[in-house]
Structures are given as structure tokens and as C-alpha cells.
Amino acid sequence: MNNLRELDNGLQQEWIAVPQNIIYRLIGSMKRRCMASDRISANAIIKPYNKTMNSTWLGLVLSTTESLFNNDTEEEEEEDKNERFHFQIQGKTYMTFMLVIASLGVVGNAMSFILMSDEKLRSLAYSVYLRWMAVSDSLLLMMVTTEDTLDTYNYLQRFLVSHVTLCKMWTFFLAMTYTLSPWLVVALTLDRFVCVIFPLSRYRLCTKSKAFKLCLTLTLISAALNVVALTYTDIEDDKCEQSQNLHLSRYMVFQQLFLNSILPCVAVLILNIVTVSRIRQSAYFRQQFKRSGGSEATKEK
Structure with a gap:
């Protein structure tokens, strides 16, 4: 009983010590993580679990929290890079077409005005x-x-x-x-x-x-x-x-x-x-x- 109480107190203290922004990130990314978990094979899930079975529950919680936070940061950075790359390509292509169309239109209108x-x-x-x-x-x-x-x-x-x-x-x-x-x-x-x-x-x-x-x-x-x-x-x-x-x-x-x-x-x-x-x-x-x-x-x- 004493070990369970100590474990409970330790978990509560560690949970309180976790920064709030990490908690918000974890909650906000839960949907994406669930969808990603569906795509992971059973072996990829069992192996990390077997490796952490010998550790304490407190260490398991801390390591899981840290790994989730690190994965979340890496995934967000990768998504930001992809979005910036997509924006640069789309922006340059769109602006190229816009400038070509506008230039041809203005030149054509100027020639029409001079001719008329x-x-x-x-x-x-x-x-x-x-x-x-x-x-x-x-x-x-x-x-x-x-x-x-x-x-x-x-x-x-x-x-x-x-x-x-x-x-x-x-x-x-x-x-x-x-x-x-x-x-x-x-x-x-x-x-x-x-x-x-x-x-x-x-x-x-x-x-x-x-x-x-x-x-x-x-x-x-x-x-x-x-x-x-x-x-x-x-x-x-x-x-x-x-x-x-x-x-x-x-x-x-x-x-x-x-x-x-x-x-x-x-x-x-x-x-x-x-x-x-x-x-x-x-x-x-x-x-x-x-x-x-x-x-x-x-x-x-």
C-alpha cells in the first residue's frame, strides 16, 4: 500500500511539474497521433513496449512524455518546412502568371489606345x-x-x-x-x-x-x-x-x-x-x- 501511495504521489508531482504548453501540445496533437498509430504495424508497437517493461512506471511516464514532445516538435518542424516549400512554389508560379498576364494586358491596351x-x-x-x-x-x-x-x-x-x-x-x-x-x-x-x-x-x-x-x-x-x-x-x-x-x-x-x-x-x-x-x-x-x-x-x- 505504501508503495502505491508513493507511486501515486510521485505521478501527481511529476504531472504538476510538466509545463502547460507541453500538455496543450499533446492534447492538440492527439488526433494526428491516433491516425499515425493506426498506420504503425503491430511489431513496431510491441517492441518499444517490451523494452520499457523493466523500468518503473514513473520512468515510463516521463520517457513517454519526453518522446511525445520531441516527436511532436519534429513533426511540426517538418510540416512547417513542407508548407513553406509549397507556399514558395505556389507563390512564385502564381505571381509569374499574374505578371505575364498583366504585362501583356497593359501593353496591349497601350497599343490599342495609341492606335485609336x-x-x-x-x-x-x-x-x-x-x-x-x-x-x-x-x-x-x-x-x-x-x-x-x-x-x-x-x-x-x-x-x-x-x-x-x-x-x-x-x-x-x-x-x-x-x-x-x-x-x-x-x-x-x-x-x-x-x-x-x-x-x-x-x-x-x-x-x-x-x-x-x-x-x-x-x-x-x-x-x-x-x-x-x-x-x-x-x-x-x-x-x-x-x-x-x-x-x-x-x-x-x-x-x-x-x-x-x-x-x-x-x-x-x-x-x-x-x-x-x-x-x-x-x-x-x-x-x-x-x-x-x-x-x-x-x-x-
């Missing part, structure tokens, strides 16, 4: 749309690339939280260009639609001044739709983020899903289908007219 600024093309309506799109898309590409680059290397929040004005304006312009870019494509498609469907009215509707007014109107509407970024965006807990609001979240989902994606895509699809259909009808009519004209000329001969 030529004296012969400047007076046409679609040149206004293409130049406006070049500026908007280039701004969006540069902002997204900068944001992803800073986020990849964990500098994004440091950059945005440097000043509340920067936080608000960055979020506002990014959201505005996301809305503006697809609707400029819709405006250009609508201009081509009017020229094909209403050819007699093209000189009255498809003008440079009307194209400029439409682009300016779309820009103002996009700014008005995203003014919530200026109102509800702020720096909280060293993060530039929008305030948690149920109505705001629903509005943002509606805007990004419907206004920025579904509606402009459907509009462009419908306009292009109608335009292509009219062009095919016109081509078919011309072929029939040529055939009828050629048959009449043959009869007269």
Missing part, C-alpha cells in the same frame, strides 16, 4: 469605347496585380492600413473598375448592334459625342453603385475591410454576381446573336439577289 488615337480613327464612335476600355482595363490589371503581389508576400494589409483614405480609395476604385469594364464591352457591342440593325440611323446614333457621353454615364453609374466602399470600408484590427452588415453583404453579392457578371454577359450574348443573325440574313439576301440578277441576264441573252 490616330486622326483617321479618332472621329469614329468605337474608338472612344476602345480607348476608355484600355484605360479602365489597365487600371484594373495594375491594381489587381499589385494587390495579389502584396498579399502573396503578406504586405497587403500593411500597405492598406497605412492610411484610412488609401484604404477607402483603393477599395472604391477597384470595385468601380470591376463594374465599369464589363459594361464598356456592352456599350461597344450595342454600338455595333445599332450600326448593323439600324444602318440608316448610324450617322445619327453612332457618333463620337454620344459614345463619350455614354462612357461617362457608365463611369458615373459605376462610381455611384460602389460608393458603399467609401462609406462602409474602414481600418479595423489592423485590417482594411468592410463592416459586417447583412444588407451590405447581400448587396455586394447581388452586385458582383448579377450586375458585374450575369447581366452584362447576357446582354452581350443577346446583342451578338441578333447582330450575327442579321448579317447572315443580309448575306443570304445578297446571294439570292445575285443569282436572280444573273438568271435574268442569261434569259435576255
Whole structure:
């Protein structure tokens, strides 16, 4: 009985002496250890057990605790190395693609802007749309690339939280260009639609001044739709983020899903289908007219 009491007291004292962080590590890693134990063969479990049978229970507890702690530290270090290696590969690959896409996009937009600024093309309506799109898309590409680059290397929040004005304006312009870019494509498609469907009215509707007014109107509407970024965006807990609001979240989902994606895509699809259909009808009519004209000329001969 005395030996059992001494053993019990010794175990309690040793348990109290174990640091709390080691206990937390052991408890937190218990699930992973159980899964690892399932993969170990029976012989690998029995052999360490037979070697420690001759030692005291107190020594068994201490040695087991030490080995678990050491194994836990080694496994965590190995996992950290694997995660860092995976992050470096993934980050470099992602950033390489992003920089290539952004560079090609900005260069292409710059060339389009220069080409559409030529004296012969400047007076046409679609040149206004293409130049406006070049500026908007280039701004969006540069902002997204900068944001992803800073986020990849964990500098994004440091950059945005440097000043509340920067936080608000960055979020506002990014959201505005996301809305503006697809609707400029819709405006250009609508201009081509009017020229094909209403050819007699093209000189009255498809003008440079009307194209400029439409682009300016779309820009103002996009700014008005995203003014919530200026109102509800702020720096909280060293993060530039929008305030948690149920109505705001629903509005943002509606805007990004419907206004920025579904509606402009459907509009462009419908306009292009109608335009292509009219062009095919016109081509078919011309072929029939040529055939009828050629048959009449043959009869007269």
C-alpha cells in the first residue's frame, strides 16, 4: 500500500511539474497521433513496449512524455518546412502568371489606345469605347496585380492600413473598375448592334459625342453603385475591410454576381446573336439577289 501511495504521489508531482504548453501540445496533437498509430504495424508497437517493461512506471511516464514532445516538435518542424516549400512554389508560379498576364494586358491596351488615337480613327464612335476600355482595363490589371503581389508576400494589409483614405480609395476604385469594364464591352457591342440593325440611323446614333457621353454615364453609374466602399470600408484590427452588415453583404453579392457578371454577359450574348443573325440574313439576301440578277441576264441573252 505504501508503495502505491508513493507511486501515486510521485505521478501527481511529476504531472504538476510538466509545463502547460507541453500538455496543450499533446492534447492538440492527439488526433494526428491516433491516425499515425493506426498506420504503425503491430511489431513496431510491441517492441518499444517490451523494452520499457523493466523500468518503473514513473520512468515510463516521463520517457513517454519526453518522446511525445520531441516527436511532436519534429513533426511540426517538418510540416512547417513542407508548407513553406509549397507556399514558395505556389507563390512564385502564381505571381509569374499574374505578371505575364498583366504585362501583356497593359501593353496591349497601350497599343490599342495609341492606335485609336490616330486622326483617321479618332472621329469614329468605337474608338472612344476602345480607348476608355484600355484605360479602365489597365487600371484594373495594375491594381489587381499589385494587390495579389502584396498579399502573396503578406504586405497587403500593411500597405492598406497605412492610411484610412488609401484604404477607402483603393477599395472604391477597384470595385468601380470591376463594374465599369464589363459594361464598356456592352456599350461597344450595342454600338455595333445599332450600326448593323439600324444602318440608316448610324450617322445619327453612332457618333463620337454620344459614345463619350455614354462612357461617362457608365463611369458615373459605376462610381455611384460602389460608393458603399467609401462609406462602409474602414481600418479595423489592423485590417482594411468592410463592416459586417447583412444588407451590405447581400448587396455586394447581388452586385458582383448579377450586375458585374450575369447581366452584362447576357446582354452581350443577346446583342451578338441578333447582330450575327442579321448579317447572315443580309448575306443570304445578297446571294439570292445575285443569282436572280444573273438568271435574268442569261434569259435576255
